[in-house]
Amino acid sequence: WHIDPFGHSAEQAALFAKMGFDGFFFSRIDYDDFQRREDKQTLEIVWRGSPSLGNQSDLFTGVLYYHYGAPPGFCFDWRCTDPPIQDNPKLPGYNVKQRVALFLERVKQ
Numbered sequence: 001w002h003i004d005p006f007g008h009s010a011e012q013a014a015l016f017a018k019m020g021f022d023g024f025f026f027s028r029i030d031y032d033d034f035q036r037r038e039d040k041q042t043l044e045i046v047w048r049g050s051p052s053l054g055n056q057s058d059l060f061t062g063v064l065y066y067h068y069g070a071p072p073g074f075c076f077d078w079r080c081t082d083p084p085i086q087d088n089p090k091l092p093g094y095n096v097k098q099r100v101a102l103f104l105e106r107v108k109q
Contacts, residue, residue: 014049014057023060027067034063071106 006028016024024047029037037043043065049057069075075082086093 010047010049012049013047013059013061014053017049017057017059018053021059023062025062025064027064029063037063071103073102073106 008026013024034043044060044062047059047061048055049059065071070082073082076084083093083095083099085096085099087096088094
Protein backbone atom coordinates (compact mmCIF):
# COMPACT_ATOMS: atom_id res chain seq x y z
CA TRP A 1 0.00 0.00 0.00
CA HIS A 2 1.19 3.51 -0.75
CA ILE A 3 -0.33 6.72 0.44
CA ASP A 4 -1.58 8.98 -2.33
CA PRO A 5 0.90 11.86 -2.10
CA PHE A 6 0.86 15.09 -4.02
CA GLY A 7 4.46 14.71 -5.13
CA HIS A 8 7.26 12.17 -5.13
CA SER A 9 10.83 12.58 -3.97
CA ALA A 10 13.91 11.17 -5.67
CA GLU A 11 14.65 9.29 -2.46
CA GLN A 12 11.39 7.41 -2.89
CA ALA A 13 12.50 6.00 -6.25
CA ALA A 14 15.91 5.10 -4.84
CA LEU A 15 14.40 3.36 -1.81
CA PHE A 16 11.85 1.45 -3.89
CA ALA A 17 14.56 0.32 -6.32
CA LYS A 18 16.83 -0.80 -3.47
CA MET A 19 13.89 -2.73 -1.93
CA GLY A 20 13.55 -4.69 -5.16
CA PHE A 21 10.65 -2.87 -6.79
CA ASP A 22 10.95 -2.98 -10.58
CA GLY A 23 8.06 -0.60 -11.28
CA PHE A 24 5.97 2.12 -9.73
CA PHE A 25 2.77 3.67 -11.07
CA PHE A 26 0.94 6.66 -9.69
CA SER A 27 -1.95 8.85 -10.66
CA ARG A 28 -1.57 12.29 -9.14
CA ILE A 29 0.25 14.60 -11.51
CA ASP A 30 -0.24 18.22 -12.51
CA TYR A 31 -2.72 18.48 -15.40
CA ASP A 32 -0.32 20.51 -17.57
CA ASP A 33 2.53 18.08 -16.84
CA PHE A 34 0.28 15.14 -17.74
CA GLN A 35 -0.74 16.78 -21.03
CA ARG A 36 2.87 17.59 -21.92
CA ARG A 37 4.04 14.06 -21.12
CA GLU A 38 1.12 12.53 -22.99
CA ASP A 39 1.87 14.67 -26.06
CA LYS A 40 5.56 13.71 -25.94
CA GLN A 41 4.79 10.07 -25.06
CA THR A 42 6.78 10.27 -21.83
CA LEU A 43 4.20 9.07 -19.31
CA GLU A 44 6.51 6.09 -18.75
CA ILE A 45 10.13 6.72 -17.80
CA VAL A 46 13.06 5.13 -16.02
CA TRP A 47 13.35 7.24 -12.91
CA ARG A 48 16.91 7.53 -11.57
CA GLY A 49 16.45 8.09 -7.87
CA SER A 50 20.06 8.85 -7.05
CA PRO A 51 22.93 9.99 -9.27
CA SER A 52 25.44 8.52 -6.80
CA LEU A 53 23.77 5.08 -6.86
CA GLY A 54 23.49 5.11 -10.66
CA ASN A 55 21.38 2.38 -12.22
CA GLN A 56 20.92 0.68 -8.83
CA SER A 57 18.34 3.36 -8.12
CA ASP A 58 16.56 3.10 -11.49
CA LEU A 59 12.87 2.42 -11.27
CA PHE A 60 10.47 1.99 -14.20
CA THR A 61 7.77 4.54 -13.48
CA GLY A 62 4.52 5.44 -15.15
CA VAL A 63 1.52 7.67 -14.77
CA LEU A 64 -1.84 5.91 -14.93
CA TYR A 65 -3.72 7.05 -18.04
CA TYR A 66 -7.19 6.81 -16.57
CA HIS A 67 -6.43 8.10 -13.09
CA TYR A 68 -7.48 5.19 -10.88
CA GLY A 69 -9.84 3.61 -13.37
CA ALA A 70 -9.56 0.94 -15.99
CA PRO A 71 -9.45 1.76 -19.69
CA PRO A 72 -12.94 2.27 -21.14
CA GLY A 73 -14.62 -1.08 -21.68
CA PHE A 74 -12.47 -2.97 -19.12
CA CYS A 75 -13.98 -2.16 -15.77
CA PHE A 76 -14.66 -5.36 -13.84
CA ASP A 77 -15.93 -3.78 -10.65
CA TRP A 78 -19.30 -5.06 -9.46
CA ARG A 79 -20.85 -1.69 -10.36
CA CYS A 80 -19.64 -1.79 -13.98
CA THR A 81 -21.46 -3.22 -16.94
CA ASP A 82 -18.47 -3.96 -19.19
CA PRO A 83 -18.52 -7.53 -20.50
CA PRO A 84 -16.12 -9.99 -18.91
CA ILE A 85 -13.38 -11.69 -20.90
CA GLN A 86 -14.64 -15.19 -21.72
CA ASP A 87 -11.56 -17.23 -22.52
CA ASN A 88 -13.01 -20.73 -22.66
CA PRO A 89 -14.14 -21.54 -26.21
CA LYS A 90 -16.47 -24.21 -24.83
CA LEU A 91 -18.52 -21.61 -22.95
CA PRO A 92 -21.13 -19.38 -24.52
CA GLY A 93 -19.94 -15.85 -25.06
CA TYR A 94 -16.32 -16.71 -25.91
CA ASN A 95 -14.87 -13.31 -26.84
CA VAL A 96 -11.10 -13.33 -26.37
CA LYS A 97 -10.24 -12.17 -29.89
CA GLN A 98 -12.69 -9.27 -29.73
CA ARG A 99 -11.67 -8.20 -26.21
CA VAL A 100 -7.94 -8.38 -27.02
CA ALA A 101 -8.50 -6.33 -30.18
CA LEU A 102 -10.41 -3.71 -28.18
CA PHE A 103 -7.75 -3.64 -25.47
CA LEU A 104 -4.98 -3.14 -28.05
CA GLU A 105 -7.01 -0.35 -29.61
CA ARG A 106 -7.26 1.35 -26.20
CA VAL A 107 -3.52 0.93 -25.59
CA LYS A 108 -2.68 2.55 -28.94
CA GLN A 109 -4.80 5.58 -28.05
